[in-house]
Amino acid sequence: MSRKRPRYGDDNDGDSLPRSSPLGKPRTRDDDFWFEDGNIVLVAGDVEFRLYQVPLIRRSPVFRETLSMPQGDGISIAVPEVKLFDHPSDIRRLLGGIIFGSDLRFVKGDPDFTTLSSLIRMGHKYQVEDVVEAGLEYLRSFYPPRLAHDEGMPDGPPNFSKRDHIGVVNLARLTNSPDLLPVAFLHCCMLDPRELVKGIEREDGTTETLSPDDLATVLIAREELIKADALDCLYILDVNENCCSVEECRETLMEVLTSSIAVQEQRSFSADWREPWRPFLEKIGAVPCEACIEGIEVNEETRLEELCGRWPKIVGLE
Known part of the structure; x- marks a missing residue:
């Protein structure tokens, strides 16, 4: 200015x-x-x-x-x-927040990322703190401060694209809001690395990307997700001690392992948030005995809880 x-x-x-x-x-x-x-x-x-x-x-x-x-x-x-x-659209949105209220009521429905980013960036630049806080509170309803192993993958805002999570990381850095980063980083890990590097284009024609440090954090975290997914796949070979048909279940579980690493299935050895094993077993028609399934689910929950507990350290927040 x-x-x-x-x-x-x-x-x-x-x-x-x-x-x-x-x-x-x-x-x-x-x-x-x-x-x-x-x-x-x-x-x-x-x-x-x-x-x-x-x-x-x-x-x-x-x-x-x-x-x-x-x-x-x-x-x-x-x-x-x-x-x-500043870009005219950025100023227009800021004026909406100043004149009509900072609680986003002047935005129809759920804002897209361009609108929310504009409000937070301009509110921060011109020190209109309640506009910034209204935008951050909206984000916090989709980006909880910690991963919960029993709640599944958090959904992003309804009108955000997959690549918009890159911008959420940058907004968290801009406003010193590290509580947004655990889930924002997780969403970024789900992106193809080429999409990460490409970034998102703003209205003014500039491109927004992750900082070099944050890009490195995401790539390292992706490796950890892939490693955890691979181990999760290998653990499925363990036949439960209460199994009533050991040989049959061992053969079934080996079939599951083969199917899970097939390219067309994309169940394992990826950075995607893991689909629970039971529906996957039912989908491919390779279901071991109930004791083995229950054992798989217990191990699955334990490993996912461990991963969620380590996640802040993995992404450099602890």
Whole structure:
């Protein structure tokens, strides 16, 4: 954001002639935030926002400081103009949070990542803390601080894409919110490494990727998930001590092992969150005796609980 003095121009001249952006494109007035009796004009890119100063001053220390700077040259102008170096869509969303409330009620339904990221980033930049907190609270409802072995893989926000979890990691870093990272890292581990490197494209055309350190963390964590999955697959060969048909179950479990590592099944030796064994056994039609199945489930729960307990250390949070 500019720390220079706001620029002023004749308000009447501005209404009769189309003003231009620094790139020479004619400016346009924003459809949602142009109030004819507003007393400040914010310019982002080639879009103008005419607003009232009071809400900006009350809600944002950054705007308060900027708008209190000397107007210079002794020239008295009714409507000052402030140049912002942000994408117009980012400013539009921030103004929605400032003017209409910070609890996301101005966002219809569940926000997509672009909207939520914009609110948190701009709220952080302009120090509108309640906008930031509203966005983080929404994220916390999908990114719990710890993995629970008995609750399955946490679902991400409904309108987020798989790659948007990359951005969640970055928002957690930006706002010093490490409680979001365990599940955000886990979601990133499910991505193809090529998708991780590719990142996500923002509205302004820039690409958002993980930092080198966080990318390394995800790749190392993926190795741990693959290793745990491979061991889980090997443990299935253990026939339960209460088995009533040892040879038959041993043959069945060997068949399960062969099926589980087949390319078309994708059950094991991957970083994906593991599907429980029982439905998989039923799906492939290779079901051992009930004692063996129960033994498999007990071992499965024990190993998953151990993995969840180690997860903060695996991703560098402990």
